[in-house]
Amino acid sequence: MVGLAAVSAFALVAGACGSDDDPPAATEASGGDTPATEPAGGDDPPATEPAGDGRSINVAIVGNPVIDDIATLAPEHFTPETGIEVNFTVLPEQELREITTRDVGAGGDQFDVVQIGMFETPQFGANGWLVGLNDLAASTPEYQIDDLIPAVRGGLSVDGELYASPFYAESSFLMYRADVLADAGLTMPDAPTWDQVAEIARAVDSDEMAGICLRGKPGWGDLGAAFTTVLNTFGGTWWAANDDGSIGAAQVDQPEFAEALNFYVDLLNDAGEDDAANSSFTECLSLYQEGKVAMWYDATVAASILEAEDSPVKGLNDFALAPVNVTDNSGWLWAWTFAIPASTTDQDAAWEFISWATGPGYQELAATELPGGWAAVPPxxxxxxxxxxxxxxxxxxxxxxxxxxxxxxPIDNPGTTPRPGLPGVQYVGVPEFQDVGTRCTELFSAAIAGSMSVDAALSDCQLIASDASS
Structure with missing residues (x-):
């Protein structure tokens, strides 16, 4: 486990790794209308009123097509039922991470509920920044804590204490147009290798439809997430692990890392989407829905959008496990969650919102109130x-x-060599990975765009990763 001193560095790392231009990661904002409080530039939300009549809480959420819906449903259902007004601050993912890390880590009172991911939750929890949820869940039978998928619950817990409640969780897999492959006389295995995927992508690639869409936008959770799963299954890793689990020597200069990055860049150059260096989840989603790409490797949550009742490609898709090379599995594990900062002044109202938003009742509400129906329920x-x-x-x-x-x-064993820090697949569970991953993916994205060679990107990234291990 990462020591508390290392976790305390988290706020400094997050604060240093981005700017106003930093891109969102795992599932980026959709740009749709969201009836919520959206302060520009991270301005403070309205002050939280004390308990009693007119109670309100401030909630920070990431803007994406799945999470946007809660800002619509809460004022229509949660507030009338509870009398608690919810002031939402909707932020791009990178900005959300920086603001919540600084506020929660410093014991600030900007938010009563924060949306964080599986990367942050165990680190924040171990550092005492979050309210433990076990007792609150036990006092709320309708929350049904034992109904949580064990792997997800485990990834959000430290020593058995749940520190965040999952709103949706995902792995990664390959999505593809079954009709396009059938017309080309091609068959996708249920558990393909990356070589098989690359061969099919190059075979179906055309001027009208790219063979595959992969993340190329800089960011440790954008390009970094997809690429790190490829890196793992090619036998590479970012750092070796010392005996105590701390960061060892940087491994970017190893042959497996070079093989993985060359494979990724070559595949995008040969059969990838246009402007791949600026593409992440939202861009690939749009291209896939528009019929401009035949395959897409990304978050499993995308399937609920592609197969929703109002999707233009509903019924045309099939899905395969995340491609592999030398490992048996390679898909990531991630969850967007709601957590209560230890500094909140209204823990009860915060938990009332979280138990509503992440309980089984919300899933039925979303299925009946949202246009996507049951297929679009947070999965x-x-x-x-x-x-x-x-x-x-x-x-x-x-x-x-x-x-x-x-x-x-493979959250506990994502590659072929031990890794430092807490468990993780598409990231290394140490605070330093945010900065290193973001800076290195800027180099990798430049290689995808053709403005930098892969060798130069690897050389510069090795120096960045080595600085973090020294």
Missing amino acids: GTRQSLYANPEYQDAAGAFAQKTLDAMLAA
């Missing part, structure tokens, strides 16, 4: 969802494959 968090006949019927094209991908995610 990956609860076992009961995958046993629900209505969900099975609506999400049959991807539900079991999503669950299979999550269960196969």
Whole structure:
């Protein structure tokens, strides 16, 4: 486990790794209308009023197509039921991370509820920055804590204490247009290798439709997330681990790292989307929905968008496990969660919101109130969802494959060599990875764009990673 001193550095690292131009990561904002408080530049949200009549809480969320919906449903359902007004601050992912890390780590009172991911949760929890949720969950039977998918609950816990409640969870897998491959006489294996995927991508690539869409936008959670899963399964890693689990020597100069990056860049150059160096989740989603790419490797949550009732490609898709090279599995494991900062002045109201937003009742509400129906319900968090006949019927094209991908995610052993820090697949579970991953992916993105050679990118990245281990 990362020591508390190392975790305390988290706020400094996060504060140093971005700017106003930093891109979102895992699933970026959709740009759709969101009836929420959206201060520009991270301005303070409205002050939280004390408990009693007119209670309110300040909630920081990431803007993306799945999470945006809660800002619509909360004022229509949660506030009338509880009398608690929710002031949402909707932020791009990188900005959300920086603001919440600084505020929560410093014991600030800007937010009563923060949306954080599986990378931050165990580190924040171990450092005493968050309220433990076990007792609160035990006092709320309708929350059904034992219904949480064990792998997700484990990834959000420290020594058995849950520190954040998952809103949705995901792995990564390959999404592809089954009709396009069939027309080309090609078959995608259920568990393909990266070589097989690359061969098919190059075969179906055309002027009208790219063979594959992969993240190329800089950011440790953008290009860094997708590339690190490729790196793992090619046998590479960012750093070696010392005996105590701390960061050892940088490994960017090793042959496996070079092989993985060359493979990634070559595939995008040969069969990838246009302007790949500026593409991440949202861009690839749009291209796939518009019929401009035949395959897409990314978050499993995208399947709920592609197969929603209002999707232009509903019924045309199929899904395969994350491609591999020398490992058995390679898909990531991630969750967007809600957590309570230890500094909140209204823990009860904060938990009331979290238990509503992440409980089984919200899933049914979303299914009945949102245009995507059951197929668009936030996935990956609860076992009961995958046993629900209505969900099975609506999400049959991807539900079991999503669950299979999550269960196969190699969170404790993502590659071929031990890694420092806390468990993780698409990231290294140490605070330093945010800065190193972001700076190195700026170099890798330049290589994708053709403005820098892969060798030069690797050389410069090795220096950056070495500085973090010295």
